[in-house]
Amino acid sequence: MNDMTSKIFSGPVTFLKSAPKLEFLPDPIVPEIAFAGRSNVGKSSLINALVNRKDMARASNTPGRTQELNFFDVGTPPLFRIVDMPGYGYAKAPLKTVQQWRYLINDYLRGRAVLKRVFVLIDSRHGIKEVDHEIMKMLDTAAISYRIVLTKTDKIKASEREAVEVDTMAKLRKHVAAFPDISVTSAEKRGGIDDLRDAVLEAVAS
Ligand code: GDP
Numbered sequence: 001m002n003d004m005t006s007k008i009f010s011g012p013v014t015f016l017k018s019a020p021k022l023e024f025l026p027d028p029i030v031p032e033i034a035f036a037g038r039s040n041v042g043k044s045s046l047i048n049a050l051v052n053r054k055d056m057a058r059a060s061n062t063p064g065r066t067q068e069l070n071f072f073d074v075g076t077p078p079l080f081r082i083v084d085m086p087g088y089g090y091a092k093a094p095l096k097t098v099q100q101w102r103y104l105i106n107d108y109l110r111g112r113a114v115l116k117r118v119f120v121l122i123d124s125r126h127g128i129k130e131v132d133h134e135i136m137k138m139l140d141t142a143a144i145s146y147r148i149v150l151t152k153t154d155k156i157k158a159s160e161r162e163a164v165e166v167d168t169m170a171k172l173r174k175h176v177a178a179f180p181d182i183s184v185t186s187a188e189k190r191g192g193i194d195d196l197r198d199a200v201l202e203a204v205a206s
Contacts, residue, residue, distance in 0.1 A: 005194075005197050005198060005201060006197075008074065008075060008079065008197075008201065009050060009051055009052055009074070009197050010052050011074075011075055011076075012073075012074075012075060012076045013051040013053065013056060013072055013073065013074050013075075013082075014072065014073050014076070015056070015070070015071075015072055016071040016072060016073050016081065017070075017071050018068040018069070018070050018071075019068060019069045019070075019071065020067060020068045020104075021104070022104070022107050022108065022111070025069070025108070025112075026071055026081070028112065028113060028114040029078075029114075030073075030078050030079065030080050030081055030114065031080040031081070031114050031115075031116045031203075031204045032071075032080065032081045032082075032083050032112065032114050032115045032116065033080060033081070033082055033083065033116055033117055033118075033119070033200050033203055033204060034069075034082075034083035034084075034085050034115060034117070034118045034119070035047055035082065035083065035084055035085060035118070035119050035121065036085040036088070036105075036118055036119070036120050036121065036135055037085075037087060037088075037120060037121030037122070037123075037132075037151070038087060038088055038089035038090075038121075038123070038129070038131060038132065039087035039088065039089060039090040040087070040123075041087070041121045041122065041123050041151055042121065042123065042151035042152050042187055043057070043084065043087060043121050043151075044057040044058055044084070045151075045187035045188070046121065046149070046151060046185060046187045046196075047072075047082060047084060048187070049185075049187040049190055049193050050082075050193060050196060050197060050200070051072070051074070051082070056072065057070070057072075057084050067086050067097060067100055067101060067104065068086055069083055069084070069085055069086065069104070069108060070083070070084040071083055071084075072084070079204065080116075080204045083115075085105065085108075085118075086101055086104070086105075088101055088131055088134075088135065089129070089131035089132075105135070105138065106138060106142075109138055109139065109142040109144055110142045115144060116145075116203045116204060116206055117144070117145050117146060117147065117200075117203035117206070118139055118144055118145075118146040118147075119146065119147050119148075119149050119183070119196075119199075119200075120132065120135060120136060120139070120146050120147070120148050120149065121149045121151050122148055122149065122150055122151065122168065123150075123151055123152055124150040124151060124152055124153045124155070124156055124160075124161060124164050124184075125152060125155055125156055125164075127164050127167055127168060128148075128167075128168055128171050136175050136178065137175075139175075139177050139178075140175050140176050140177045140178075142177075143177055144177060145177050145178075145179065145203075145206075146177055146178055146179070147178070147179040147181075147182065147183060147199060147203075148168060148172065148178065148179070148182040148183070149182065149183040149184075149185055149196065150164065150165065150168065150182060150183070150184045150185065151185055151186070151187065152186060152187075152188070153184055153185060153186045153191060153192070154186040154188050154189045154191065161184070165182065165184065168182055169181070169182060183195060183196050183199055
């Protein structure tokens with residue numbers, strides 16, 4: 001990571017707005033980089049580690065509260081925006097909530113020209129599950145390039161991590177919009193954060 005990268009991520013990052021519906025999206029004036037993942041995957045922790053803050057992104061574990069796209073400006077004026085997408089796969093979420101999530105996400109993915117990349121977070125202990133495939137297919141269809149990020153790698157042994165990496169990369173071959181390589185992170189131990197920052201800036205510039 002160079003000085004420029006650390007300056008950007010240690011500089012001002014501000015919450016812009018929450019959008020529960022598409023009509024509340026901010027004006028598309030800068031590139032957007034979105035983060036998606038199942039509830040509890042470690043998305044808030046990873047976004048906070050990325051921007052060097054403690055509680056920028058909030059964990060929202062209740063199903064009702066997760067149905068919003070949260071926008072954060074990075075830099076003033078903003079160089080780009082981080083978009084915290086609503087967590088999915090919450091076991092107790094009512095069907096209606098799941099459907100609302102699907103509509104919101106589909107509309108956002110299909111209609112957002114400034115959306116440069118989605119980072120799809122996968123818990124390294126579980127690997128890619130059916131619900132993850134669902135969003136990956138949505139991304140393939142919308143032709144939005146995305147990168148898989150394994151989270152919480154401090155919780156597993158190195159040998160297990162290698163196995164999940166191999167398995168994950170094999171599964172990616174079926175997904176046309178996925179990057180073939182993956183990011184490996186631990187928000188807890190700050191592992192892989194610098195590489196992830198580089199990947200974010202590379203996406204902003206793409
Ligand atoms: P979110 O629901 O996807 O936003 O997930 P959170 O960031 O709130 O994390 C869910 C739980 O996993 C919390 O208890 C975190 O402390 C924990 N967690 C998140 N990232 C890591 C990590 O890298 N390592 C470990 N050991 N725990 C983590």
